[in-house]
Amino acid sequence: MAPTAAKGNVSRDKLDPTGLRESSGYMPIEHYGLIGNMHTAALVATDGGLDFMCWPNFDSPSVFCRILDSEKGGYFTISPPNDARVTTKQQYLPSSTVLQTMYLNDEGVMRLVDFFPRPKHLAPLEALQDDHLLEGYAASQLKKWLVRRVECIRGTVDVTVKCLPAFNYARDKHTMEINADQACQGGQASQHVVFKSKDLSLELRATLDRGDAENELPEVVLEQAEGSGLGDACVARLHLKEGQRVSFILRDYKAETEQRAPERITTALLDRVQQDTRKYWFSWIQQCHYEGRWQEIVQRSLLILKMLTFEPTGAIVAAPTFSLPEAYGGTRNWDYRFSWVRDSSFTIYIFLRMGFKQEAEAYMHFIEERLQRNKTADGALPIMFSIWGDTDLPEIELSHLSGYRDSAPVRIGNGAAFHKQLDIYGELMDGVYLYNKYGKPIGYDSWIAIRQMIDYVCTVWRDQDMSIWEVRGEIQNFVYSKIMLWVAVDRALRLAEKRCFPLPQREHWLQTRDAIMEDVMDKGYNKEMKSFVQSYEHHDMVDSAVLIAPLVFFVAPNDPRFTSTLERLMLPLEKGGLTSTGMVHRYNTALSNDGVGGGEGAFSMCTFWLVEALTRAGAYNRKYLDQAVTLFENTLGFGNHLTMFSEEISSSGEQLGNTPQAFSHLALVSAAFNLDRVTKSKRL
16 A cells, blocks of 8 residues: 655647547636535536635635646646547536546446545534534534546546646745655555645555455555646546445645544544535425525526625625636636626525525624725725635736636736726615515614615716626716616615615615616617617616616616617617527627627526526516526527536627626526426416
């Protein structure tokens, strides 16, 4: 069992049994699944490559990011060798985020199981001494481990394992040490490797299991092999017989060694951890209220949204990734590992309507603290925060990384942090109003903070801004922002009425709400085009963001002004609309100078917004309801094999942008919920 340090003995192959990396060196974005533990997340490709992971939190530097540079990014691959062409199947274990990838051919079947551990019940640290222990395992303690388990379930299989970290966004060098545990008891043994960089050290431990008494232990030799200019890789080649299993655990080496009694990882322990993880996710998703025709798809979206929450603070990230491009070779590559007020507020609505009050409450605590700490003296609020509540998010280009399919620059941080986006007040107030209605009543101090914020809204609603799409060019009077400013005042008035809160400025707020609507109807609607437009300054430019209008009750869904806008937006791009192959674009980038340049794909979120707008109009006109059902089913076809959606869809049908995106999935859930409700009432 003693490992050898045979540096350079293993070739630097690409480990590509599916053949999908052959042409570009990159897997298609839609060929990934997500695993997470509400602290961080990782992307696992169908070929067994774990190509993206930040450690230990969403906004921490990446340890693996081959998805952004096929040579330098770092990866952790477990797969059949290149010459063993296989059929691959990837799915989540039922009602969980435990990801299973199967590799099948005539000689054998290999199963790879990936997950981050999650206890059934998370107890405070001071309570752990009272918890039931299994060989030192505290069943209510969160283990910050990455677990990858490979097993032969039929015949025999050859497996190649290669772990090559690239610490600190592939900027820090590392050393590598191979060690062996002397004990080999109960049919189990383990080896481990330690990768050390200047700020982080990770331990990779291999635990072996014979499967049954008739099998011998699988032979595993961890070798040191040439990696990159930053450090060496750990490689192993396995030959597994039916029933044999090898588990790999990646964890913080310093944190583990500082424990008084470091855990001895055994197969029994890992079985328990995996079982508890499945039970946690199963119990969580059972809270879901939705029982409509798209139940499985909705539940999967909710599980993804849950994985995008940051448990220590309640913040919700827009996506767990950064700099995945909105067009191949383009420059629209942004870091989404932050909590936008806009995205998170919509997510509150979804969690509340689906029965998940705890998540909504956690985010409300997060945003209430921001209202107290981060607003300016006049009541203004930043548009986004780090997962810790900070606003210092400097945008930096990582010029040493080539980007996904050479889509540079690769960016971390986000320069939009201090953009002026007035729409956030409407999204936030809608979330607050719904939380007060479906969650818990808000307190008086929160109301005072809200009142100050709406007083500010009443002074700035005529201002120009950068709006929902965070343009980096001309600031304008965006119609979407005006609609959401109307929502901010409207929801605050409703909240004051419902709770009998004191409101000295009641008349002024009422006048402002009316003035905003009249302003939009006068300047934001083009009578010749018969459509709401993008901004007052560009009266001939359409924008799918106006689809929000009936969803927030700004206009009736059957209002002729809105139904004619629907008809316009559903036209193809070349005919003045925003639709291509059934998918909806934000706006026509060829005609709009947004200050960014380059093209982009259709937006998944906007397409689901169109579904919901058609659904609401369909309550009064059957034609629109039929269109809504057809469009929804068509759009689901653009999800990947796990029904996971990135930000955008290319003209060729490939997924683009950061993935999975919270906005895409919350819009999917909202569309499914409302479409199911209306179709049932219409007996469709």
